[in-house]
Amino acid sequence: MKPVASARARVWLALVIATLAGGATVPAQSKDQPSKNPFQPTPEALQEGMAAFRANCAYCHGLNARGMRGPDLTGVFASGATEEGLFRLVRRGIPGTEMPPAGVFLQEPDTWKVLMYLRTLSVPAPAEPPRGDAATGERIFSARCSTCHQVSGRGGVLGPDLSRVGVSRTREALARQIRGLVEDIRPGFEPVTVRTQEGRAVRGTRKNEDLFSIQIMDSSERLQGFVKSNVGQVTEEKRTLMPAYTVDQLNDRDLDDLLRYLGTLRGTTAAR
Numbered sequence: 001m002k003p004v005a006s007a008r009a010r011v012w013l014a015l016v017i018a019t020l021a022g023g024a025t026v027p028a029q030s031k032d033q034p035s036k037n038p039f040q041p042t043p044e045a046l047q048e049g050m051a052a053f054r055a056n057c058a059y060c061h062g063l064n065a066r067g068m069r070g071p072d073l074t075g076v077f078a079s080g081a082t083e084e085g086l087f088r089l090v091r092r093g094i095p096g097t098e099m100p101p102a103g104v105f106l107q108e109p110d111t112w113k114v115l116m117y118l119r120t121l122s123v124p125a126p127a128e129p130p131r132g133d134a135a136t137g138e139r140i141f142s143a144r145c146s147t148c149h150q151v152s153g154r155g156g157v158l159g160p161d162l163s164r165v166g167v168s169r170t171r172e173a174l175a176r177q178i179r180g181l182v183e184d185i186r187p188g189f190e191p192v193t194v195r196t197q198e199g200r201a202v203r204g205t206r207k208n209e210d211l212f213s214i215q216i217m218d219s220s221e222r223l224q225g226f227v228k229s230n231v232g233q234v235t236e237e238k239r240t241l242m243p244a245y246t247v248d249q250l251n252d253r254d255l256d257d258l259l260r261y262l263g264t265l266r267g268t269t270a271a272r
Contacts, residue, residue, distance in 0.1 A: 049117030052110040067170035137261025166265040180244020191237035
């Protein structure tokens with residue numbers, strides 16, 4: 001089993017849950033694909049499924065599928081999903097999202113085996129809801145986060161759109177990022193500082209770059225372009241523009257409320 005390096009390939013199963021939770025309609029099965037899993041859960045097949053999962057999915061979901069940057073997948077079957085339904089969805093992908101058709105990185109037999117392997121990790125849905133109050137968390141988001149992030153078309157654009165963050169990131173991963181314990185820089189939001197030959201420094205997120213120019217969005221959400229011949233230095237920053245909210249700035253109760261609200265953000269339109 002050859003590892004797949006594509007970051008897009010690593011997030012495919014995260015958005016399976018997003019679509020199922022949103023009630024998306026799965027297209028009809030094509031004639032060239034089996035309608036049922038043709039494999040039996042033998043030790044050999046499950047071993048191959050585990051290898052394919054670790055090569056393609058563990059980067060986001062963890063080696064045990066309990067989530068890391070992406071969501072916990074151990075409850076996907078407890079939610080009522082079937083191997084056949086998940087297979088059809090995974091093979092086609094979800095247009096307009098980070099999830100491509102699985103054919104670009106995973107063969108059909110391995111797709112079935114990954115799903116069989118995930119079934120062996122299935123656990124019951126949690127009996128208790130997550131901590132926090134979503135309504136209070138929404139107010140905290142509006143006051144502290146919406147200047148840079150948008151939800152359902154409302155808010156700033158300096159940071160990533162969070163309309164689907166409830167299914168693309170685990171609660172634990174979000175908590176670590178909010179506290180500043182981990183950096184998760186998405187493509188198109190890489191922090192850079194451009195220093196002109198006159199000594200003016202502009203910090204922002206890189207939006208586009210070629211051999212002759214660079215375009216960044218500064219902290220005021222202004223898109224600025226620079227010709228490289230007029231630039232003295234371009235520095236790639238180690239940390240994002242997002243501030244780290246320590247306990248002094250955001251207490252644990254407020255963090256629980258914010259995380260509860262973020263967990264409700266699962267998108268407003270379903271792929272069909």
